[in-house]
Amino acid sequence: MxxxxxxxxxxxxxxxxxxxxxxxxxxxxxxxxxxxxxxxxxxxxxxxxxxxxxxxxxxxxxGEEPAVAASTDDDEPSTPEATAVEKPADEPAPETAAAEVEDAPVDQTALIPTAGELVGTAEEGEPGEESTDPADAEIVDELDVEVVVVDEHPRYHLTDCGWLADRDTIPISVKEARDLGFTPCARCTPDAHLAEAHRAKA
Structure with missing residues (x-):
């Protein structure tokens, strides 16, 4: 432009x-x-x-809303429905048992990502969060190097991250991305790459 x-x-x-x-x-x-x-x-x-x-x-x-939803789901075992499932002595009727078996995979799908989502495929799912070394985190916090984010997704990525595929990206500095609450992508590991590049220049 x-x-x-x-x-x-x-x-x-x-x-x-x-x-x-x-x-x-x-x-x-x-x-x-x-x-x-x-x-x-x-x-x-x-x-x-x-x-x-x-x-x-x-x-x-x-990006903070999924964490709240996850903590709410973790408290569900205290509800009467979860208690009923945990009681081995009370065997439900065949129709009730079938209904609970059909409902269980749906709940698990909402709470636990599928195998494809853990990897972060381009079609579906969210990549995991990179486990950043504290020394790398200190370096990255001060960098103005450009990374990209995707609307309604909590991770920031390197521009050549395979998960991005043809998604619409927003360029932003890594320092600003971290200040806004974005977390690094585990697939392209931006923190490790940026810290290593900074050390090489130094």
């Missing part, structure tokens, strides 16, 4: 010089038009960046 604006400004400058040399007002009007177009592109780029930051903040807030 900025490259296009630069080209338009240079073209407008060239046309303005041509208008002054040839004393032709048409070139001056075209130069003004290109300058206005460059200004509009700058405004559009500014608005797009603000929208991307707001979306990233919303993703960070939504």
């Amino acid at each position: 900025l490259f296009i604006v630069l080209v338009l400004v240079l073209a407008a400058l060239g046309l303005l010089i041509t208008a002054l040399i040839t004393a032709n007002s048409l070139w001056a009007w075209i130069s003004i038009g290109l300058s206005v177009a460059a200004g509009l592109l700058l405004v559009v780029d500014f608005v797009r960046r603000r929208v991307a930051r707001r979306r990233a903040s919303a993703v960070a807030e939504q």
Whole structure:
């Protein structure tokens, strides 16, 4: 976007010089038009960046909701339904037992990701969180290197992460991503790679 604006400004400058040399007002009007177009592109780029930051903040807030849901599900064994399942002495009727067997896989699917989700396939699921070394975490917290996030997903990734596939990504600095509550992807391990690259430069 900025490259296009630069080209338009240079073209407008060239046309303005041509208008002054040839004393032709048409070139001056075209130069003004290109300058206005460059200004509009700058405004559009500014608005797009603000929208991307707001979306990233919303993703960070939504990333906390699954943890709350998981803790609520962990408390479910204290409910009467869970107690009824744990009692071996009270054998339910065949129809009730069949209904409980059919319902159990649904609950487990909601609580435990499938094998494909643990790996983080491009079609479905969320990659796990990278276990970052404390020394790497201290380095990454101070870096302004760019990573990417995906709307409504709590992880940040390297730009070449295989999980991203054709998803729409939002570029953001790793420091800002961590400040907003995003966590590193276990598949592309951004913290380890960025810390190692920083040490190599140092």
